[in-house]
Amino acid sequence: MAVNPIDTEAQDLDDVRDASWAPALRAIPVAGIRKMVNLAASMEDVIHLSIGQPNFPTPRHIVDAYIEALEEGYTGYTMDAGLPELLTALAEYYSQRYGRTITEDNILITAGATEAIYLALTATSAPGRQFLVTDPTFLLYAPLIRMNGGEVKYIPTRAEHGHQLDPQEVIDNIGMRTYGIVLNSPSNPTGTVYPAETIDAICQEAAYRGVYVFSDEVYDHLLLDDMEYPSVLRHAVDLDNVMVASSFSKTFSMAGLRIGWIISSQGAIKKLRRYHMFTTTVANTPAQWAGIAALKGDRSCIDEMVQEYAQRRDRVVQLVSETPHLTGYWPQGAFYLFPSLPHGANADQVCLRMLQETGVCTVPGDAFGEHCSNSLRISYSTSLDKIEEAFERMVPWLAKQDF
Numbered sequence: 001m002a003v004n005p006i007d008t009e010a011q012d013l014d015d016v017r018d019a020s021w022a023p024a025l026r027a028i029p030v031a032g033i034r035k036m037v038n039l040a041a042s043m044e045d046v047i048h049l050s051i052g053q054p055n056f057p058t059p060r061h062i063v064d065a066y067i068e069a070l071e072e073g074y075t076g077y078t079m080d081a082g083l084p085e086l087l088t089a090l091a092e093y094y095s096q097r098y099g100r101t102i103t104e105d106n107i108l109i110t111a112g113a114t115e116a117i118y119l120a121l122t123a124t125s126a127p128g129r130q131f132l133v134t135d136p137t138f139l140l141y142a143p144l145i146r147m148n149g150g151e152v153k154y155i156p157t158r159a160e161h162g163h164q165l166d167p168q169e170v171i172d173n174i175g176m177r178t179y180g181i182v183l184n185s186p187s188n189p190t191g192t193v194y195p196a197e198t199i200d201a202i203c204q205e206a207a208y209r210g211v212y213v214f215s216d217e218v219y220d221h222l223l224l225d226d227m228e229y230p231s232v233l234r235h236a237v238d239l240d241n242v243m244v245a246s247s248f249s250k251t252f253s254m255a256g257l258r259i260g261w262i263i264s265s266q267g268a269i270k271k272l273r274r275y276h277m278f279t280t281t282v283a284n285t286p287a288q289w290a291g292i293a294a295l296k297g298d299r300s301c302i303d304e305m306v307q308e309y310a311q312r313r314d315r316v317v318q319l320v321s322e323t324p325h326l327t328g329y330w331p332q333g334a335f336y337l338f339p340s341l342p343h344g345a346n347a348d349q350v351c352l353r354m355l356q357e358t359g360v361c362t363v364p365g366d367a368f369g370e371h372c373s374n375s376l377r378i379s380y381s382t383s384l385d386k387i388e389e390a391f392e393r394m395v396p397w398l399a400k401q402d403f
């Protein structure tokens, strides 16, 4: 029997309101993605355009390094900042990539970018501090800021503008209480890549005004058009006011191995190391060895994945342009597109009914913010065949809807 996702949601909200739980838990919403995935799990013949992780196998040399580490007995704790050999490999890799000196002391290895973001935001958010966050945005940031009493000020972006961020709008929104700006490029859920001018303008102004820039760069290799990646690490004046999170999850299709990191000033890393000790102690040891193999081994696997994502992106953009009621744009990174339905449409209802009536699972916009309830996230982390089949079902169904 089909699970009623709304009942599940009500149950969860009751749990959170229970007085025995810490008030901080109330800042964590019921993930909109889960509602859809729960329902999809109870159905047959579902095509998922909802997946948030790569659908490629982890490259063989990385898997081998993981197994070898286990066999060689690397199953104990590492140093709290991470495996020294991985810190050195990351320091070399970043220094070379962005032409700025990054040392081992600027890096902390974490359990995926998720822990890096958790540490960065919860270690700095506090009552009276405001964080500027794009809307839509990856769903972790706002709850983590609010959990510790910080305030979120959303900067909406739109499909008509390719979900680009206007740097002047960000700058105009910096006020007396603004403590930090959260960036994510390429973005989940939009696939938008901010150009160098945007990153540069924000970094320069933030440094001048003493505002932190938190940059989630987990998709930093998934650039689908020939362009140099405008990392905050390339454009920041120095590391004093920036925290950059990234991981191996997307680049090397190793999300389940859970290795990420945070890069910042030596002073900030020292503080975050203490917090990390009290959060996860250290990241998974054999997976850190696998990470070294990823950095030092043959990286042609990345080009192959990017080529495949680019092909799918081209096709998805074309299909969206031919789909009634959807407005798309040209996303340049990650594996997402966040098209919008006509103004006033309730994507929550549309996605739910579309799943029930066509078996195509997408994610409604309100999972990612407060100003995008007429949008939906399409992930093309699935085969071209599945993508074609999904649109064969979606197009006639959407054509029949009245908005």
Ligand SMILES: Cc1ncc(COP(=O)(O)O)c(C=O)c1O
Residues within 6 Å of the ligand: 052, 053, 111, 112, 113, 114, 115, 138, 184, 187, 188, 216, 218, 246, 247, 248, 249, 255, 259, 260
């Ligand atoms: C923007 C963004 N940041 C962070 C993460 C989490 O990455 P990790 O697997 O390294 O924790 C994801 C995963 O979907 C993501 O999309």
